[in-house]
Amino acid sequence: MEIFEKFDSSNNKKFEAQELVYDAWEVPYNKGIKLIKSALKLDPDNVDAYNYLAEYETDKYKRLAIYKYAADLGEKTLGKKFIKENTGYFWGIIETRPYMRALQGLAESLLETGKLHDSIKIYEKMLKLNPNDNQGVRFVLSILLVKLNEFSKFEKLNKEYGLSASGVYAYTYAIYVFKKYGPGEQADNALKYSIEMNPYVIDYLIGEKRIPDLNYLPPYAALGSEEEGMIYAAISKDLWKGTRKAIKWLKEFKNRTDL
Numbered sequence: 001m002e003i004f005e006k007f008d009s010s011n012n013k014k015f016e017a018q019e020l021v022y023d024a025w026e027v028p029y030n031k032g033i034k035l036i037k038s039a040l041k042l043d044p045d046n047v048d049a050y051n052y053l054a055e056y057e058t059d060k061y062k063r064l065a066i067y068k069y070a071a072d073l074g075e076k077t078l079g080k081k082f083i084k085e086n087t088g089y090f091w092g093i094i095e096t097r098p099y100m101r102a103l104q105g106l107a108e109s110l111l112e113t114g115k116l117h118d119s120i121k122i123y124e125k126m127l128k129l130n131p132n133d134n135q136g137v138r139f140v141l142s143i144l145l146v147k148l149n150e151f152s153k154f155e156k157l158n159k160e161y162g163l164s165a166s167g168v169y170a171y172t173y174a175i176y177v178f179k180k181y182g183p184g185e186q187a188d189n190a191l192k193y194s195i196e197m198n199p200y201v202i203d204y205l206i207g208e209k210r211i212p213d214l215n216y217l218p219p220y221a222a223l224g225s226e227e228e229g230m231i232y233a234a235i236s237k238d239l240w241k242g243t244r245k246a247i248k249w250l251k252e253f254k255n256r257t258d259l
Contacts, residue, residue: 013042013043014042014043014046016039016042017038017039017040017042017043017046017049018039018043018046018048020035020036020038020039020042021035021036021039021046021048021049021052022048023035024036024039024052025052029056032052033056036049036052036053045073045077046098047070047073047074047077047098047099047101047102048098048101050066050067050069050070050073050102051067051070051098051101051102051105053066054066054067054070054105054109055105060109060112060113061113063105063109063112064106064109064110064112064113067102067105067106067109068106068109070098070102070105070106071099071102071103071105071106073102074098074099074102074103075099077099078095078096078099083129087128087129088128088129088130088131089130090129090130091130091132091134091135092130092132096129096130100126100129100130100135103122103125103126104126104135104137106122107119107122107123107126107137107140108140110122111140111144116144116147116148117148119144120141120144120145120148120150123137123138123140123141123144124141127141133161138157138161138163139163139166139169139172140235141157142154142157142158142163142169142172143172143235143236143239145157146172146175146176146179146239147238147239147242149179151176151179151180154176158173158176164190167197167198167223167224167228168194168197168198168201168223168224168228168229168231168232169232170190170193170194170197171191171194171197171198171201171232171236172236172239173190173194174187174190174191174193174194175239175240175243175246177190178190178191178243178246178249179243179246183245183249187249188253191249191250191253192257197224198224198225198228198229198232199229200225200226200228200229200230201229201232201233202250202253202254204229204230204233204234204237205233205236205237205240205241205247205250206247206250206251206254207247211230211233211234211237212230212234213234214234214235217230217231217234218230218231
């Protein structure tokens, strides 16, 4: 297929460029940027080189523009025919990964700049391309859908991926129940299960512990750990704090159950 010819290691310049980008991610920025410039000289269409540039861009609007360029470039490089033929199997095909990384960066940048609906569209596109969701975008998508009261979409996502039983993301299911059906036994049961999955989240959400800035979150977290709870609280705080009486519900539930 044409796409494999484009990415084949026998195509020395493209292969060398991609190797330089991989190396750039492993070294400090002052060294990495030199490698990226060399990579782009070898292959001006290297999508991951632009992903790297976007990742280190401090201006959120410029970062959005770079990720948009990278995603468009990735789509052009792969080609419509390839994308159509391989939809449903992405990520398992190594050649698609720079494009998928660009899409994730684009979705995150759209979210960062307040374009929530556009961000949702990109996340949905990613799940269509790669239902296995190796990048874990379903979790952020679930938070956005509940935040915007897109309950039917959330219910479909939950049915497909079992979000209500997905560890810390059971909290998203709990607030979905609270928003749709109001306080009561159903919401309390969902919250109780969430706390069993991770007891640390609630203290961060109600303000007993400070939620770190997104840039200072731990890179890894074990299931059920405080680090996992901290990460979830950081990415979902707008949903919880923006839902009328949700924090009050958490506080009253904690006091009532003597957590």
